[in-house]
Amino acid sequence: MAERRIGYLLKELDRLIEARFDDDLAAGGLSRRHWQLLHTLSEGPRSADELRDALAPFWKAEREWEIEIRDLSSAGLIDGDAGAVALTAAGRTAHDETFVRIAERRRAMASGVEPGQFATTVRVLAQMIGNLAGGGRAGELGSN
Structure with missing residues (x-):
């Protein structure tokens, strides 16, 4: 969800x-x-x-x-x-x-956001951007 x-x-x-x-x-x-x-x-x-x-x-x-x-x-x-x-x-x-x-x-x-949570969020978002920007299927896998 x-x-x-x-x-x-x-x-x-x-x-x-x-x-x-x-x-x-x-x-x-x-x-x-x-x-x-x-x-x-x-x-x-x-x-x-x-x-x-x-x-x-x-x-x-x-x-x-x-x-x-x-x-x-x-x-x-x-x-x-x-x-x-x-x-x-x-x-x-x-x-x-x-x-x-x-x-x-x-x-x-x-x-209210712990520094580690913030750092993880930024890393995750950067990874997702990279997945989608790369044009590969990595960003599509597991999202349906």
Whole structure:
């Protein structure tokens, strides 16, 4: 029975994660894409190409990239200099404040889940993704 409900549970969890994290990001005036850019840059400056490539799976269109970069630059959160994009002091503050909200949300989401259970859940989900992404029959066996 659990196998038949996993699709629903995953979709519902994803929906709730998206909604709650969007609320947390909006509290800091950020969109999901803004956050991804800021968080990537929190590790250090990147060339525009490196940054775009790192987040390529999230861009629906080239124009989206340009808009998000322009938004963050106009807000004074990032700066491009000598071929590298970096957080400004305001960008670092925005990242750090948002990171606190995101970390708290993640703790709340995992409340009551033992660390070992969480690790097992992540491993199991990664295995299932691998089974289905591999195109083989492994993901189909035993699920009916």
